[in-house]
Amino acid sequence: MNAPSFLFYFFEIIAAGAAGALLFVRNVFYGALLVIAVLLALAGLYILAFAEFVAVTQILVYAGGILVVIIFGIMLTTRLGGKPLVIEHTRSISATLVGLAFFGMLMYLLSRETFVAHPAKAATPTTLDTTQTLGALLMSDYVLPFETAGILLLMALIGAAVIASERKSKNV
Amino acid sequence: MNVPVHHFLYLGAFLFSVGLVVVISKRNTILVLLGLELMLNASNLNLVAFNRLHPGNLQGQMFAIFVIVVAVCEAAVGLAIVLRIYREYQTSVPDDVNELNL
């Protein structure tokens, strides 16, 4: 077993363990921390899958952005000043059953399939690495989705600001 | 590294299932959002894993990046809604917000 394989399974175990722990966690804040652990482990896996840009984006945007925002949300909605908020579970049995069924089904389907790797079609050797190629693609082939994503982000920014503002809703 | 793609996919399936269970069973809106993030990441993992089978083709990674962008938007708006609900109803339990149910 070489080092990349070892790292791969290491990250997989961390991701799976953190996700599994998330099922039993009772504190929202710990839950957020576990999710950060999962995201970081996934970033490691992305690197191992030759997706450096995605991995970096994952770390920057997810672990550094979204999760910080979520932790702010936790602080704002659960009164951390006192005792930690205890999260209860509802429908735990049915949820577990559904989750197990879904997981089992997916496992079955996946194990039934064989995914054949396409041998190196890219015979054209390039000097560009993946990140450079992605940048070039975003500015060329995917410029429309890119711009649309920008508009989406802008809308989400404005919308979030409007929704979360202190202004009292007239209808409620 | 000759790890079979199945191992990526198994982890993705597991993460997705865990996210699903969290979304269904947690009595806290923020944890539900975290469950959603988990599910999105599971799909991202799948995209990246499949992209590995096609060297020289970056469509999968591109898709994953867009998913991340959309997840950002979703998280931002979702959190804003959570804050708003908390301010209006003084609760973060999704079941308690059932105003449409008469």
Place this chain on the structure above:
Amino acid sequence: MDAIHTYSFLFHFCLVAALAFPLLSFVLSFYISEKYSWITSVLASFLLLLGTLASAVVLYQAWNHPPFAYRLEWFSLAGYSFSAGVYINNISALMLFIVTGVSFLVHLYSVGYMAGDAGIQRYFAMLGFFTFAMQGIVVSGNLLMTFVFWELVGFSSYMLIGHWHEIPAAAEASKRAFIINRVGDAGFLVGLMIVWAHGHSFDIAALQHMPVDPTWMTLASLGIFCGIVGKSAQFPLFTWLPDAMVGPTPVSALIHAATMVAAGVFLLARVHFLFTVPALHIVAVVGCITALLGAVSALAQHDIKKILAYSTLSQLGLMVVALGAGSPQAALLHLFTHAFFKACLFLAAGAVIHSLHQAQHQSHVHFDVQDIRNLGGLEKKLPFTFLIFVISGSALAGLPLTSGFLSKDAILTALVQWHGEGFSWKLLILAAVALVSFLTVVYTFRMIWKIFKGSETATAQLHISEPPAVMRAPMAVLAGVSLWIWFSWNPFNFYGWMYTNIGEAKPFHSGMVSIASAIWVILALGVAYVTRQVTVGSPLLLNAFYFDRLLKQFVEKPILQLAALTHHADKKWIDGFLHATAYAQLIVAHLTGWFDRAIVDGLVDGVAGAAKGLGSFTRSFQGGKIQLYIFWATFAIIIFIIWTLL
């Protein structure tokens, strides 16, 4: 031949009217306002006058005509029909007239006597009701109907004795009278059952042709005689009559002298044909004992009304003796004469009591006005009452020229005839009756002497005045009727129009008896005058031989002990059994209750619960719970994937 069609419409109308007027009086008495209660007395008297006129018409129409019989099916039971009927012959027509007439006179008298009484409406109502019930007994042609009226009479007697129920003695006496009568009536009922079992009819006319089984007939007649013993206060059920004297005096006159107690004698005369020879012997002996007992006890009494009550007892005993001797005519003749003179005596005694009460009220002197030891010398102050008292007293004593002499003569003659030749125990009864008539003279004389002659003691200072005319008139009428003339033209021969028409006449009359009787009475009068100062102070006689206490000792106590014993047995065994069955039932009930709840209700509840579960299950899809929606969506996706991909 057909008796019914010989009677005119007037007869029917008057017969109904005679009974309806007293009943109307009873009903109307409740509808008159308390404020004008004096109207009640006047109205009741007026209605009774009408009733008397109607019964006079009935008497006139029925006299010496074939008996009037009317029968109506009353109800049928187990294939036998019970009829109700009216049967009127000479006896009942005459009795009807006398009952209504005396009742009218007593009503009239009561207008004065009861004036100002608080319960005057109740009094007149019950008086009217009593009259109606008594008339019912008289006209009834059916033993069952007779029994019904018999009980009604007992009830109204109970109400009237206890008219002044605030006085404990009155309440006690009314209860006593009622209960003692019940004892007799139980026997009466048994007698009726035996009669029914043998004749399958209660109709008096039909029973005359009944097949006779001597033993059963003796028992049946003795059973009926039990009822008569109770109602006519014969030995041994006589003790209620002296106690009943606590009632208003007019009531004593009407019920406890003239009519109700005579109802027994009347019934006995009516069903005389049922009585067998041994039964008649018992009747005679019982009557003789009663007569003697009453006469002796009357000697020692101090209370006017008690004297009269014991004298009533003794006279009723004489009638029963005559019946026992097989001479209903003599008994009935004495019954009719006695009704007049004894009612008259009671009314006169009431007049004395009333006058003295009035006088006491003015002078605030209080003593027992009914005690003859406190009275004396009232002859000057109450000359009218004295006259009445003398006339009716003579009739009671059986002095010649009075009605009492005639009827007593009839009884004595009947006894002489019954006794026949030679010596037998019947001679003893004859001797006893002679002694009774002797004693009657003595106690009557003593009573009148004590009240009206002698020296004034407690009454000396009182201003005593005669009672009002409304009270004097009935007394005068009754005293007038106490004379011989109404019963027979010849004062020494009882074979008058009445005697010969109230039964098959027996051609027997002995002038010797009349003369002996007259001499006997004069002799008794002499003895009474000589011994007038002697007081009979025997407590034995005063309390009627302590018969009450004897009864208590030998009847009441054992019965109470028996009752206690049966009560104990009842408590222990029967109640125990009942409790056991009750517990068993309880257990069964619990079991079925459990079954009901668990199985039956469970089934129903199960269905309802299933419906409810289904409802809430389907409702939960619309619960507004986002996570649940997600759950079901996932569930559907799983199913979809399994369906399509697997």
